[in-house]
Amino acid sequence: xxxxxxxxxxxxxxxxxxxxxxxxxxxxxxxxxxxxxxxxxxxxxxxxxxxxxxxxxxxxxxxxxxxxxxxxxxxxxxxxxxxxxxxxxxxxxxxxxxxxxxxxxxxxxxxxxxxxxxxxxxxxxxxxxxxxxxxxxxxxxxxxxxxxxxxxxxxxxxxxxxxxxxxxxxxxxxxxxxxxxxxxxxxxxxxxxxxxxxxxxxxxxxxxxxxxxxxxxxxxxxxxxxxxxxxxxxxxxxxxxxxxxxxxxxxxxxxxxxxxxxxxxxxxxxxxxxxxxxxxxxxxxxxxxxxxxxxxxxxxxxxxxxxxxxxxxxxxxxxxxxxxxxxxxxxxxxxxxxxxxxxxxxxxxxxxxxxxxxxxxxxxxxxxxxxxxxxxxxxxxxxxxxxxxxxxxxxxxxxxxxxxxxxxxxxxxxxxxxxxxxxxxxxxxxxxxxxxxxxxxxxxxxxxxxxxxxxxxxxxxxxxxxxxxxxxxxxxxxxxxxxxxxxxxxxxxxxxxxxxxxxxxxxxxxxxxxxxxxxxxxxxxxxxxxxxxxxxxxxxxxxxxxxxxxxxxxxxxxxxxxxxxxxxxxxxxxxxxxxxxxxxxxxxxxxxxxxxxxxxxxxxxxxxxxxxxxxxxxxxxxxxxxxxxxxxxxxxxxxxxxxxxxxxxxxxxxxxxxxxxxxxxxxxxxxxxxxxxxxxxxxxxxxxxxxxxxxxxxxxxxxxxxxxxxxxxxxxxxxxxxxxxxxxxxxxxxxxxxxxxxxxxx
Amino acid sequence: xxxxxxxxxxxxxxxxxxxxxxxxxxxxxxxxxxxxxxxxxxxxxxxxxxxxxxxxxxxxxxxxxxxxxxxxxxxxxxxxxxxxxxxxxxxxxxxxxxxxxxxxxxxxxxxxxxxxxxxxxxxxxxxxxxxxxxxxxxxxxxxxxxxxxxxxxx
Numbered sequence: 048x049x050x051x052x053x054x055x056x057x058x059x060x061x062x063x064x065x066x067x068x069x070x071x072x073x074x075x076x077x078x079x080x081x082x083x084x085x086x087x088x089x090x091x092x093x094x095x096x097x098x099x100x101x102x103x104x105x106x107x108x109x110x111x112x113x114x115x116x117x118x119x120x121x122x123x124x125x126x127x128x129x130x131x132x133x134x135x136x137x138x139x140x141x142x143x144x145x146x147x148x149x150x151x152x153x154x155x156x157x158x159x160x161x162x163x164x165x166x167x168x169x170x171x172x173x174x175x176x177x178x179x180x181x182x183x184x185x186x187x188x189x190x191x192x193x194x195x196x197x198x199x200x201x202x203x204x205x206x207x208x209x210x211x212x213x214x215x216x217x218x219x220x221x222x223x224x225x226x227x228x229x230x231x232x233x234x235x236x237x238x239x240x241x242x243x244x245x246x247x248x249x250x251x252x253x254x255x256x257x258x259x260x261x262x263x264x265x266x267x268x269x270x271x272x273x274x275x276x277x278x279x280x281x282x283x284x285x286x287x288x289x290x291x292x293x294x295x296x297x298x299x300x301x302x303x304x305x306x307x308x309x310x311x312x313x314x315x316x317x318x319x320x321x322x323x324x325x326x327x328x329x330x331x332x333x334x335x336x337x338x339x340x341x342x343x344x345x346x347x348x349x350x351x352x353x354x355x356x357x358x359x360x361x362x363x364x365x366x367x368x369x370x371x372x373x374x375x376x377x378x379x380x381x382x383x384x385x386x387x388x389x390x391x392x393x394x395x396x397x398x399x400x401x402x403x404x405x406x407x408x409x410x411x412x413x414x415x416x417x418x419x420x421x422x423x424x425x426x427x428x429x430x431x432x433x434x435x436x437x438x439x440x441x442x443x444x445x446x447x448x449x450x451x452x453x454x455x456x457x458x459x460x461x462x463x464x465x466x467x468x469x470x471x472x473x474x475x476x477x478x479x480x481x482x483x484x485x486x487x488x489x490x491x492x493x494x495x496x497x498x499x500x501x502x503x504x505x506x507x508x509x510x511x512x513x514x515x516x517x518x519x520x521x522x523x524x525x526x527x528x529x530x531x532x533x534x535x536x537x538x539x540x541x542x543x544x545x546x547x548x549x550x551x552x553x554x555x556x557x558x559x560x561x562x563x564x565x566x567x568x569x570x571x572x573x574x575x576x577x578x579x580x581x582x583x584x585x586x587x588x589x590x591x592x593x594x595x596x597x598x599x600x601x602x603x604x605x606x607x608x609x610x611x612x613x614x615x616x617x618x619x620x621x622x623x624x625x626x627x628x629x630x631x632x633x634x635x636x637x638x639x640x641x642x643x644x645x646x647x648x649x650x651x652x653x654x655x656x657x658x659x660x661x662x663x664x665x666x667x668x669x670x671x672x673x674x675x676x677x678x679x680x681x682x683x684x685x686x687x688x689x690x691x692x693x694x695x696x697x698x699x700x701x702x703x704x705x706x707x708x709x710x711x712x713x714x715x716x717x718x719x720x721x722x723x724x725x726x727x728x729x730x731x732x733x734x735x736x737x738x739x740x741x742x743x744x745x746x747x748x749x750x751x752x753x754x755x756x757x758x759x760x761x762x763x764x765x766x767x768x769x770x771x772x773x774x775x776x777x778x779x780x781x782x783x784x785x786x787x788x789x790x791x792x793x
Numbered sequence: 794x795x796x797x798x799x800x801x802x803x804x805x806x807x808x809x810x811x812x813x814x815x816x817x818x819x820x821x822x823x824x825x826x827x828x829x830x831x832x833x834x835x836x837x838x839x840x841x842x843x844x845x846x847x848x849x850x851x852x853x854x855x856x857x858x859x860x861x862x863x864x865x866x867x868x869x870x871x872x873x874x875x876x877x878x879x880x881x882x883x884x885x886x887x888x889x890x891x892x893x894x895x896x897x898x899x900x901x902x903x904x905x906x907x908x909x910x911x912x913x914x915x916x917x918x919x920x921x922x923x924x925x926x927x928x929x930x931x932x933x934x935x936x937x938x939x940x941x942x943x944x945x946x947x
Contacts, residue, residue, distance in 0.1 A: 068828070115890030115927045275886065282891030283882045285827020285866035289892060293828035300821055325810050343809065344830070345817035414893040416831055416839060416926050465829070465892025466926050498832045694886060698932070702889055705928025728836035728924060736930040737917035 057247050064437035072087065081181060090246065092252025097126060097201065098208040105130070105137040105232060106625040110148035112188035112199075112437040113141070114415075114467030115702070116696040116757040120276045122197055124269045129205030129262065132244070134269075139277045141461045144439030148186045151177040152196035157537075159386060159554050161562035162660055163625045170752055179343035183545075183602035183642050184440040189472050189585060190583035190660040191755025194691065198753045202261050209684035210257035216242050224257075230252060261515065264689070269325025275696030278463065290435035290462045291495060293422040298491035299328055302347035303335030304354065304505050307722035308361035310580050313337070315357050321350040330354065331486045336482045344495050347669060360721055362580045367717040370579065371407065376511050377532040377575035384552035387561040390569035392516075392528040399518035399525050402608045405569045406515070406597045408783045409585055409715035411508035412723075414731055415463020418501040419476035423484035424491040425450055431491075434645040435464035441544055445474040445482030446481040468706070469585035473506050473543075499726040506540075506584025506601040506715055509533040509577075511556075514596040521607035524567045524620060529601070531557055533593065536583045559594030559762055565602075565617075581718075587706055588758040591658035595762020596711065596769065596783065603770045604779065612643040613652045613770065614666075618785050621655075621662075627686045627749040628655070634684035634745050635664040649679075650775025654767030660752070662686050665704060667740065667767040669775050677792045678708065678768065681740040685759060688750035694755050697744045704742065709733035711765035712791055715784050721783035738792045798859050800825065801868030811857030812890065816840045818856050819865060827866035827895045831924070838923030841896035842866075848903035850922075866895035877947065878902055881940035888929035897923050901937050909939045 068089065085093040085108070091101025108121035123139045127186050153171030165173070177196070179478065180187075181395050216234040217224040219242075281287035306313055316337055318330045326346035330337040334566040337354055341347035364370050395401055421434040423446070430450050436442045439461050447454040466473055480494040493748040496504070513532035518526035533556050541549035553574055561572035586592055606616035614636055621628040632655060635641070645651050648671040655664045668680040683700050690696055713732040717724045725731045769780040772789055782787055795806040800823060807822050819825040819842070828851055831839030835850040838921055842851045844859030863933075870876035875883060878898060888894045904919040906912055911920070925933070929941070 093848055103912075115888075175917045273886075275883070276888070277887060278891065279883050279888055280872035280875070281896055281897060282888040283879045284870055284872050285825075286872060287891050288826075289829075292828065294824055294826065343813060345813050345821075346810075347805040414926060416829070416837070416924070417892065418830065464890060466890045468926075495830070498834075596818045690886070697927070698886070698889060701931060702928035705930070706926065709926075709928075727834055728832050729834065733924060733926060734928070734930070735922075735924060736933060737922045739928065742931055 052336050060325050060623060067438065075441065078463040081145065081147035081149070084143050084147055087252060090249065092248040094208040094251055095204055095256060097204045098130065098268070101608045102245050105132050105244060107137055107139050108142035110142045110145070110186060110209040111141050111193045112461065112464055112471065114437070114464035114471065116699060117276055117692065118188065118193045119278060120274050121695065122193065122201060123277060124207035124274050125197055125201035128267055128269045128419055129202050132232045132633065133273065134277070136232045139302055142237050144186060144443045144459050145438070146181055146184060149181040150185050150192055150196050151180055151188045151200065152192035153185055153187050153190050154179070154180050156190045156192055156555065156659065159552060163562065163628065163657055163662070164541050178364065186438065186440045186466070186620050188437040189469060189756045192586055194753055199261070206259040206261060207256045209252050210259040212244055212247050212251045214254055214257050215247045219250065225285045247646045254669055258646045267335055270691050271431070274692055287463050289417050290422070290433060290463045291417055291420045291465070291736060293433040293462065293493060295424065298422065298493055299340050299342065299487070299628040300337045300344040301340045301492050302344060302346050302351045302495060303336055303338040303494060303500060304335070304351045304356065305500060306358045306361070306742070307503055307516060308358055309363060309504070309723070311335065311359040311361035311581055313356060314359050317355040320355070324350045324353060325658045327544055330484070333479060333482060338479065338494060340483065340487065348497055351674040358665065365719060365721045366719050370581065370718055373512065373579050374510060374532050374577040375402065377577040378514065380575065382573040383576045384557060384574040385571065386552060386554065387570055387572045389567070389571070389585065392526055392569045392571045395567070396520060399735045400608055400707050402517045402519065402599055402605050403603055404515050404781060405512040406600065406781045408511050408593060408596060410510040410581065411718050412502050412503060412505045412725065412731060413468045413470035413696055413713045414733070415466030415468060415470055418496045420493065420495040421477045421480035421491040421726030422491060423480040425481070425484040430484070432477060432481060433460045433462055434477040434480070435462045435471055436687055437467050440475065442474050442477045446477050449481045458652060468587040468588070470505065473586055481645040498728070502725045502726055502731060506582045507534055508586030508592055509583045509595045511597065515601040517601065519603045521606050522609045522611040524565070524605050524609070524616070526569040527567050527605070529560055529572045529573070529598065530575060531560060531594065531597065532577055534577045534579050534581065534583045534587065536585055538576070538582055540585065546739055555590040557594065559656050560598040562657060563598060564657050564662065565620035566624040566627040567620060580719060586762040587703065588658055589670060591656055591758070591762040592707070593705070595654070595656040595658065596765040599656060599763060599766035600769050600780070602651070603766070603773065614641050614643070616651065617655050625662065628657060628748065630749050631662045631664040631684040632746055634726070634747060635666050635682050637743055638743055639666040639682040640682065641666060645774065647763050650771045652770025652772070652774050654763035654765070654770060656759070656762035658759045658762055660754040661756070663759045663763050663767070665763040665767040667764070667771045669771045672774060672792065675790050675792050676772065678740045679740060683742065683744040683760060684745045686747040686750050687754045687756055688748060689753040690746045690748055693746060696746050700744045700760035701742050703758060705734050705739055707761035707764035711768050711783055712785050732793065798856070798863060800863045801865060802900060807856070809856060810883045812912055814852050815842070815856060815859055815863065816851040816852045819851060825865050825867050829892055829895055831893070837893070839893050839921065840850060840873060841899040843899055843903055844908060846903065848900045866899055869898065877943050878905065878940045881936040881943060886938040887929050887931045887932040887936050888940040889929055893925045895924060897925065897933055901933070901940070903942065905937070905941060911937065
């Protein structure tokens with residue numbers, strides 16, 4: 048097992064061709080069913096890793112991080128649709144970390160192709176490739192993959208459980224299974240007698256699972272309709288259990304302070320002042336910082352502040368200017384990737400007008416509402432940990448290694464997350480809690496980061512620079528040559544998560560630029576990797592969060608140079624290349640009543656980005672309010688292939704836009720003396736209720752394959768705003784955040 | 794010396810230094826975890842509770858200064874018995890991650906107590922201290938308007 052896992056990882060890093068080889072080589076391991084991690088309940092049964100039935104009713108396992116995106120609700124609906132249970136009859140749990148809960152879509156997303164031009168064969172290939180996620184222990188929530196992952200598998204899981212329950216009833220009644228029906232959590236006998244599922248569970252648990260075909264969408268009762276969220280009542284009554292709400296009998300509360308010079312160690316500390324402070328229990332040396340354990344989180348935070356610490360410098364340049372000098376230096380080296388190279392960008396087409404521009408965007412923090420935290424209990428032979436995390440298997444493994452136990456000796460409870468956005472795919476906050484707990488055997492400890500520690504110790508969205516050269520002729524784009532330089536979040540994370548250095552072309556740096564569905568005859572995108580050790584990671588929409596702005600704003604510049612309407616300009620480029628992309632542009636044109644003209648004091652901009660398989664177009668309207676600029680209205684159109692929950696999709700696209708606009712307006716992480724300068728929301732603000740635009744969302748279903756929805760709303764929002772500001776003011780924003788150049792309503 | 798305070802109608806006596814913020818008394822001492830820690834500097838509103846009906850940031854009110862009866866989200870309604878405001882929140886399916894919603898609801902409750910039918914401008918003024926990183930603002934606004942309507946009809 049370990050060996051095939053290792054081969055899979057190596058193959059993954061070499062590239063897709065080798066990955067396919069890896070699948071063939073490991074076919075047996077890949078095809079072998081993963082063990083069911085659920086223990087059958089008393090008087091009940093676990094029909095498969097996702098369906099558990101006992102006397103209390105039906106419990107569905109949705110082993111994906113619920114961080115606001117509504118995955119528990121839609122995941123459960125996929126199973127319930129085929130299982131014929133209603134929402135009021137079931138319970139949804141996250142469940143334990145387990146190989147059975149691997150994400151079958153995340154590796155498919157990592158394939159280097161453009162995506163929008165994938166054939167059915169390529170889709171099938173991606174699915175096969177995805178299966179290797181099982182041997183790689185990829186129980187991961189991210190990359191907008193839950194729906195592509197679960198869409199068929201979970202319906203099939205529900206259908207199989209249903210038919211198995213019917214078989215149990217058929218055996219009991221001595222009739223053929225085909226004579227039975229199911230409805231609202233019960234099997235209905237030919238004479239109308241109802242046998243509730245709990246009554247059949249034990250018998251069904253003894254049968255081999257029965258396969259069944261999936262129902263056509265025309266027969267759906269739940270899918271395709273807005274479902275009330277399974278977590279709503281808990282979240283509006285303060286009873287939802289986030290990681291930070293974990294309360295275990297006898298627990299203590301801890302706070303930490305880590306070296307602000309990212310990557311630096313601690314030289315020495317003096318805790319004499321902290322020791323005598325109220326409520327303080329003890330201090331734990333974490334190597335690159337300290338934790339104080341106390342009777343109350345606030346008392347622990349106060350004591351942590353009182354510790355005198357001498358920090359070693361970190362490995363990174365001291366200030367923002369030097370960091371970006373290092374990023375710029377990447378352009379002088381070899382390109383890491385050339386994932387698109389159509390036509391010949393070397394020569395300027397005859398009669399074309401050249402356009403050039405350089406862009407620069409900052410590092411960004413995730414700034415989840417719930418600061419990083421975890422709770423741990425170490426007994427010497429076992430570690431129990433409560434953590435809101437997006438990667439349970441990784442978390443369990445890392446915590447086990449930290450305290451010197453086998454992963455099997457670690458029991459991980461994945462709680463609700465007060466925001467994730469990629470930050471909670473990391474294991475650091477769980478590992479720190481495990482480290483502290485090891486120092487206090489048999490005492491549960493909750494370790495909570497202050498907001499300041501959270502913001503200063505993130506895995507940041509990389510800062511990036513772009514150099515574009517384009518050419519327009521007869522109102523159309525005829526050439527686009529782009530270079531993007533940044534740290535690779537993927538390569539750094541692979542090293543961190545899988546313990547091996549990564550190499551090869553990095554899709555993340557150029558995602559949202561190389562794979563845009565535009566028929567530009569001469570179109571090249573090259574990526575350059577900056578040599579820096581600033582901790583970087585996955586931030587909602589990842590590479591597209593950079594290029595959605597960089598690439599699309601440059602497209603806008605080309606449209607203006609071509610004296611074309613910016614929306615019509617994009618539409619013309621998309622029309623021949625990818626019809627669903629053209630349709631979202633047409634939709635947003637219609638929704639916003641786009642005419643290309645705006646009255647005095649109003650500006651409009653369009654942004655478009657194809658990311659995570661979703662073409663998304665956004666129009667933003669800005670209004671001059673006595674010299675201050677208000678973001679007044681927004682229209683979003685996106686194509687997700689199959690819309691499983693329209694209400695939740697509307698929420699996701701709106702929220703993703705707000706997340707993008709927040710970063711575009713106010714978000715920047717800067718460095719001074721080797722440390723992050725921002726510490727809390729006053730330095731790192733976001734949109735609030737009064738400056739969030741009135742928003743309309745339209746979901747289209749013209750694509751053949753289902754997509755995710757958590758991320759694609761973010762990238763085009765940033766560009767649409769910058770393009771609207773250009774329309775209003777004539778000033779072209781080539782740097783973010785926009786607050787430095789524009790007087791925005793705050 | 795123990796300090797006493799009333800939370801959701803129940804009298805408690807806590808043995809903590811009087812400079813501990815109310816937020817951490819509620820969460821770590823009384824086990825009322827519905828009130829959330831977000832920033833500790835009154836910049837996000839996640840810790841909003843009411844004291845004598847006034848919405849306050851519990852991270853900024855120290856235990857020794859609590860001047861009246863404290864009401865938290867736990868006192869407003871339960872999953873089985875939602876208050877009218879919470880019903881409006883459910884009707885509009887407001888929450889995403891949900892972490893800020895306790896504070897949003899406690900702030901909105903104080904707004905509606907003072908201004909039974911708030912305009913959009915009044916909602917903006919009252920609610921702009923409450924941050925939501927999921928961007929649920931449009932639904933928060935809609936839920937406040939609905940709640941105002943429901944309260945009027947009740």
